[in-house]
Amino acid sequence: METFSKKEKEKARQKKRKDKEEKKEDRKANAVKGQRLDEMLAYVDENGNISSTPPDPRKKKRIDQEDIQIGVAKQEPGAPQDLIRQGVVTFFNDSKGYGFIKDLQSQESIFVHINGLKDAISEHDKVSFSIEMTPKGPNAVDVSKQVAEAPKPVVEAPKQAV
Template sequence: MAKSRETFNKKEKEKKRLKKKQDKDEKKVARKANTDKSGDLDDMIAYVDADGNITSTPPDPLKKRVVIAENIQIGVSRQEDIEPEDPTRKGTVTFFNSSKGYGFIKDQESQESIFVHLNGCIDSIQESDKVTFETERTPKGLSAIKVKILDKV
């Protein structure tokens, strides 16, 4: 006669597996017994009040506010168009290299240094000339265009 192949460890694993299955079946029966499907729709609905809190009471129809969809801002708000003041500025040429064709103008109002290229000049300019100019935004920053001489110093 052959020896039984069932070891103590195998018997214990089988007992645990059966116990787990029995517990699962008991929980399933308990869930079915406790489910209350007789609840009506009003019990399931939740409302949001004016402060954004979830409540079970419906909002008062007299306090209802009308929201216009166009007034809702999503993302970055639009910047209102600002009418540009006088686009021409005044300044002094602080540096100009005529061989390389570029230089810098110091703005009288903001005292910032603005790049100028020979292509943006209407008159030929030199250092310390008083000029009027307009600016344009370039990838590297502000650049002066339409540069005209006011008077020679």
């Protein structure tokens, strides 16, 4: 005894199989075989655009291998005052011992570990720190909290009797 749902599932399978066969036949009918090599090639012009025509050999530029720079240029260490950065703690988790500092100079987020702290910090603290490059990226070390200068009290001069 076949139930209604079994019949419907079988109909759906048959329809899916039929659609698949139709797609296969359509692909075979529209397949472009036996293209010539020059029809299959694509060229890149001097502006980096893909084109079907080969580039003009007169526009070809000669570049020496020595002029090609591979990799990132080495950064020269800056002056000592550039090595100490200022930033704001955007996130810090005391229990896990890590957080992130937003560098005020470059606006990049820099990882900080509890081992790199000189003073205890919390979120939204202004800090000064140095950057150490690690295999995973920049890491803030020698992190110390900046002490906010207290506003100077306004002292009025004593009024003189006239």
